[in-house]
Amino acid sequence: MIAIERLSKRYGETAAVADVSLEIAEGESLAIVGSSGSGKSTLLKTINRLVEPSAGRVVVDGEDVSTVAPHLLRRRIGYVMQGAGLFPHRTAFENISTTPRLLRWEEPRIRARVDELLTLLGLDPATYGPRKPHELSGGEQQRVGVARALAAEPRVLLMDEPFGALDPAVRAKAQVDLAALRKRLGLTIVLVTHDMDEAARLGDRIAVMHRGRLLQQGTPAEIFSRPATPEVAALVASDDRPFRLLALGSVRDLVEPGSAAGDPVAVEATLRGALGALLWSRRDAAPVVGAGGEALGIVTLKRLIEAGAEPKA
Amino acid sequence: MTAIEASAAAGSSTFDRLGLLAAGVAISGLALGPFATLKPNRILDGAPVSLFAALSPPVAAAVMLLAAAAAIVVALRTPALLRLLAGLAVAAALLIALGTAPSHLVARDDMLARIGPGWGFWLAFLAFALVASDAIVRLRLRPLMRVAALALVLAGAGALFASGALDDLSLLKEYAPRAQAFWSEARTHLLLSFGSVAAALTLGVPLGLACHFSPRFEGPALGFLTAIQTIPSIALFALLIAPLGWLAANLPSASAVGISGVGIAPAFVALTLYALLPVVAGVASALASTPRDAVEAARASGMTERQALLLVKAPLAAPRLLASLRVTLVQTIGLATVAALIGAGGFGTFVFQGMGQTAIDLVLLGAVPTVALAFAASVALDAAAEAAAR
Numbered sequence A: 001m002i003a004i005e006r007l008s009k010r011y012g013e014t015a016a017v018a019d020v021s022l023e024i025a026e027g028e029s030l031a032i033v034g035s036s037g038s039g040k041s042t043l044l045k046t047i048n049r050l051v052e053p054s055a056g057r058v059v060v061d062g063e064d065v066s067t068v069a070p071h072l073l074r075r076r077i078g079y080v081m082q083g084a085g086l087f088p089h090r091t092a093f094e095n096i097s098t099t100p101r102l103l104r105w106e107e108p109r110i111r112a113r114v115d116e117l118l119t120l121l122g123l124d125p126a127t128y129g130p131r132k133p134h135e136l137s138g139g140e141q142q143r144v145g146v147a148r149a150l151a152a153e154p155r156v157l158l159m160d161e162p163f164g165a166l167d168p169a170v171r172a173k174a175q176v177d178l179a180a181l182r183k184r185l186g187l188t189i190v191l192v193t194h195d196m197d198e199a200a201r202l203g204d205r206i207a208v209m210h211r212g213r214l215l216q217q218g219t220p221a222e223i224f225s226r227p228a229t230p231e232v233a234a235l236v237a238s239d240d241r242p243f244r245l246l247a248l249g250s251v252r253d254l255v256e257p258g259s260a261a262g263d264p265v266a267v268e269a270t271l272r273g274a275l276g277a278l279l280w281s282r283r284d285a286a287p288v289v290g291a292g293g294e295a296l297g298i299v300t301l302k303r304l305i306e307a308g309a310e311p312k313a
Numbered sequence B: 001m002t003a004i005e006a007s008a009a010a011g012s013s014t015f016d017r018l019g020l021l022a023a024g025v026a027i028s029g030l031a032l033g034p035f036a037t038l039k040p041n042r043i044l045d046g047a048p049v050s051l052f053a054a055l056s057p058p059v060a061a062a063v064m065l066l067a068a069a070a071a072i073v074v075a076l077r078t079p080a081l082l083r084l085l086a087g088l089a090v091a092a093a094l095l096i097a098l099g100t101a102p103s104h105l106v107a108r109d110d111m112l113a114r115i116g117p118g119w120g121f122w123l124a125f126l127a128f129a130l131v132a133s134d135a136i137v138r139l140r141l142r143p144l145m146r147v148a149a150l151a152l153v154l155a156g157a158g159a160l161f162a163s164g165a166l167d168d169l170s171l172l173k174e175y176a177p178r179a180q181a182f183w184s185e186a187r188t189h190l191l192l193s194f195g196s197v198a199a200a201l202t203l204g205v206p207l208g209l210a211c212h213f214s215p216r217f218e219g220p221a222l223g224f225l226t227a228i229q230t231i232p233s234i235a236l237f238a239l240l241i242a243p244l245g246w247l248a249a250n251l252p253s254a255s256a257v258g259i260s261g262v263g264i265a266p267a268f269v270a271l272t273l274y275a276l277l278p279v280v281a282g283v284a285s286a287l288a289s290t291p292r293d294a295v296e297a298a299r300a301s302g303m304t305e306r307q308a309l310l311l312v313k314a315p316l317a318a319p320r321l322l323a324s325l326r327v328t329l330v331q332t333i334g335l336a337t338v339a340a341l342i343g344a345g346g347f348g349t350f351v352f353q354g355m356g357q358t359a360i361d362l363v364l365l366g367a368v369p370t371v372a373l374a375f376a377a378s379v380a381l382d383a384a385a386e387a388a389a390r
């Protein structure tokens, strides 16, 4: 559990972070979004003391981080940055084994852990382990960066625009992989991103920052449907806001009794997927089926359109 | 394609530009310039002697044939190894041929006459040396192989000198009566240059680290060292004579370890002071040049400042560190010649003696080994920097 309490950071005249309080529960993932220069990175880095706050404090697992030696604290907290930031003179294997070595793990344990992580991230250890960073693609470097952050089995992972440098296809894959990894390892994740879609996809909750202040925090659906301030509204306002909202809901929420013709949609599909299916096949309703193919009812175009509209005040 | 274009294209693909130029320079130097100069004694001006006058007909013909054949090899697009061998073979042959000139030109009992290379010889020799060093670059030798090649060339040159084939040349005639002094000055020169660079490293690396970790310290420190750098070397040597002389006069233990106003001590101190700026600035800028991402990653991975320095910054900065060490060493080897002026010894001794006697060959006896030493140090450290960058 991470608690950020009334935290501020000033650089001379500018307040990079101003009086921010936030809590992140065990196993939760929080996405921090906001315009450029709004203080996202600064806030994130106070958690592992890459930045020392001017006021306020950060508590991790009940312990005020300012009472822990920075290097010891950081060995317990994974950190991934934009562009991976691999050590250019070290192989992928050596990069990943950095923190375990600092912790003086036994050699066989290090080897097993690195191999496990490379495999988990879809990189063959024998092929990729001995490669230097310049022999890896951007996406591969990023995965090695994630593996390095996870090597010492941290329970908290901090990520500063981890996928910002990747092209859209690689990025989408990386997001799916991260979500799976998180489930599997039960990680607590704090993720900084520019990309609202990424925030909605990876964050259980989203925190919106603007000029050092925390404007709003809440589930993606709350942020999209009820922006608290004009700044948040501006951030989430865009032509495809309805589709983002629909992408967050599942067909289960809108199933109603009845019958309809044509191909069924799965009850676990997103509302966005169901709307797409109806639009494409020019239907007003589609049958809904469960995981075993059993009929559960129908979903209608009318309700889908309502679900994508701005909530009534 | 027109005929002109065709021949131009063919021309550019069959000829090697640098080789063509070098071959032209070398052949015209040998054919038109003086191969040797003949001086009645060591301080008079020399008279030019052409290739065929300086050498016996068979030797002259052999040199001309070999040079012509090698010129064709290097003028055409040929494999780098072949070019290297051609360049080295002609350079060696020219030296050996020049070594036969004295016995051909002057009587055995004429002990005063001096024979040295003429500018025709120099043109040809340098042109082929250039081709050889260019061929080494083209071979893209690994750093270790480059050092090995350097050692081979030095060993070959050493063997040539030791063989006695060149003993009658003016340079070696200056050397012969001073053989003992030459090697003792060589030792002094090595001690002065490598010793003061080592001292500068011992002082400068901690200072460079201090600059790196404290920007407030960096400005004044580099400013002070830059100010030292601007003092002309002779003035700095002279400036040090007084305090060290005072030290020697007033502190028995200082004079006991050999410190005195003139001689090695002030020269050593001055050279160390000069070497400090490139060392300190080199360390500070090399460390500052390490990628910020990598340094942040080092911290974020849980390294202490010390571990980040040793495990990440230093290895990433190593190529630049070695490059600045190379500059420092070459500068110091050259500057150490000036130390002879205050009685410190070194190769400079011969340079200044020669200047005093207007005996240019004696000047060369000091200058040539200095240049060779600087060149060898430069090649070795360059190779080390490249090896560190891998």
Ligand SMILES: Nc1ncnc2c1ncn2[C@@H]1O[C@H](COP(=O)(O)OP(=O)(O)OP(=O)(O)O)[C@@H](O)[C@H]1O
Pocket (backbone or CB within 6 Å): A011, A014, A015, A016, A034, A035, A036, A037, A038, A039, A040, A041, A042, A043, A194
């Ligand atoms: N080391 C520093 N010294 C001075 N000012 C800084 C420093 N680091 C950040 N700032 C300032 O603090 C503010 C917040 O910076 P921060 O890097 O946290 O923004 P960000 O939200 O991460 O922006 P981006 O999305 O562009 O990465 C900016 O105005 C920035 O200029």
Ligand SMILES: [Mg+2]
Pocket (backbone or CB within 6 Å): A040, A041, A042, A160
């Ligand atoms: Mg940032």
